Amino acid sequence: MSGHPAAVPGRNLTDPSRAVHDEDLEAGLKPPVYEEIVIPEEFGPVEVVVDDLKVRRFAFTQDDHGDWYLRSGPDGPRIGHAGLLANDLLQLFTLHYAASQVVGLHTEEELWFDRPVRVGQRVRLAGRYVDKYERRGQGYVVMEADARDEDGRTLVRHRGVEIMRTAPAEVAGRGSAGGGGGGRRVSDAYDTSLPLAQRLGAGSLPGTGLEPLRKEITFEQMAVFSRIGEFVTNIHDSLGTARAAGLAVPIVQGQQLVCYLAELLTRVFGAEWLWTGWLRVKFLRPVSAFDTIEAAGAVREVERDGSRTRIGLDVWVRRGDASLAAVGWARGEVPTDRPVRGILPFADQG
Template sequence: MSVDSTNRKPVEFELMEVGEQLGPVEFDIDEHFVKSVAFAIDDYGAWHLGPSSPFGRPIAHASALLCDLLRLLYTRYDPDQDRGLHQHEEFTLHSPVFIGERVRLTGKFVEKYVKRGRGYVVTEAEARTVADDRLIMRHRATETTDIPANSELRDTPREAAAASRRVGGVLPPDHDLVEALSPGIAVGTPLRGLTKTVHQDQMSIYSGAHLFWHSIHTDRDVAIESGMKDTVAQGLMLACYVSEWATGLFGPSWFQSGWMTLSFLSPVFPEDTVSVFGVVTGVREGPTGATVELETWVETHEGVKAAVGWFSGLLGHESNAE
């Protein structure tokens, strides 16, 4: 996705207004786009790069548009001034997008607040096809934005959140790890996911180096100036890894029924190896199959949890393939 670089504002909390529209942006889902995504997230699945898919023709990765939805910020704000970090991501999947289709992305700021001296901005966005206005996916992102030290802004009063559940992040010692979901799978079943090594060239492509953007993801000097020891991978790359795993677990229905929520806890650096794990936390039977939910976490080779959350999909659902 490329955006007009003129008249973009500095990425400053006080300039961001709830209700401000981001986009629209339109672009084609062509082979080059899909190959770039495949390289960046190390997912060369045949449904995306082969001659067909269960939907009748090649499709983009389920997570392919996540980064572009997040980048809608840069239709109004300067990407070279963005030093914020992605804290939380939630998305729902509604339809696959086929190679050759044109998509339209739109979004807006829906909330902003100050907590412990840091600014937080919440964005909601969606992707639809241009030709038939078909909904592909919706996402909601919470990102930090620095507030100048001399600012008089104070923490924003907010309604107390309801007690939330937490990801345990521990594999049950009395269960063997399984590789696949199956009808009748029990709550508490642990699953082994993917293992990936994150490389700088992948991080750079995913985060816009080809657009000549300089960020904590693509430029080591910028990252060090921002207090990091090195460049850091976008949290969304971890979401893409989990989505690839979910595609294997749920099959075609992931593209039509998938839901994921992830909190990003710790940075991932170039050459880090990360592994994805999950435990079944819920099974709800329905007329077209069972909705299975898993808690999931992404762990570095040093045993640090980089992301935690949940995802769910429909198991046994017959896709509306063309």
């Protein structure tokens, strides 16, 4: 299968410096349409270096400049953000398919966080298409992928569902808030008599709302997140491509919204999120460039099991007009008999 992974591991899926001598950076790649998809289809492995620039670039796209990422982690060495490799995993299919021809729509995302990503680490990414199906006139494809360290241990696992080659302006908004977390429908309601939680522990109560995370999303942040640095053109980083797809302006990549939720959950669980976190998100409505969002959630279940306590939540992303852009389910663990390890990953950590 034709592809263009970098010969020497770099911080990107592809090597943008090839533009110096390669006229067409996507020559030999397949058109990203449903009819071209083969099941199963393998992507990678490809090595990526988690260097300082990769971390600082991600911090810019998310406006998330916590001390763990830029100075030192909870156990000493610097670590990457929880969502640092999420888009690399999602985009693995572009090793075989022309990224700048993609006009698709991400409909579901699921992530498991098994270990922190260390700055300076080489990680190996690999994925595969495992299923394809048609529904309501649209062709869907399912990818599973993971990032592993040099010893072969998983760091982050991904499962995503995408509509291949569609009209985003017509399809967006068809989703629902049901059917994901053990069959439970997501609710954005919480007990307003309880104080909003900035962090979670074994004593957290069901019904507790989370202190929301608010962001104003700039086009520059969207474009960098969506691979403009690799000369990829899409509905997230190009006004012309967005308008050709029926959009007034570029829209935020769904995976970027997922990373805002991952930031919120890192804040409330602390370092435990990077070892025990699970997040599943469904996308309901697009978020446009220049909009504001609010990532929030509420505790639904607290289950104590010996030395560990599992906390289940509903989570959501709300647009500036107060409508829901995404909803989901999350779960993490905390120690039952002691405070959460490294609970504040930011400048005010004591």
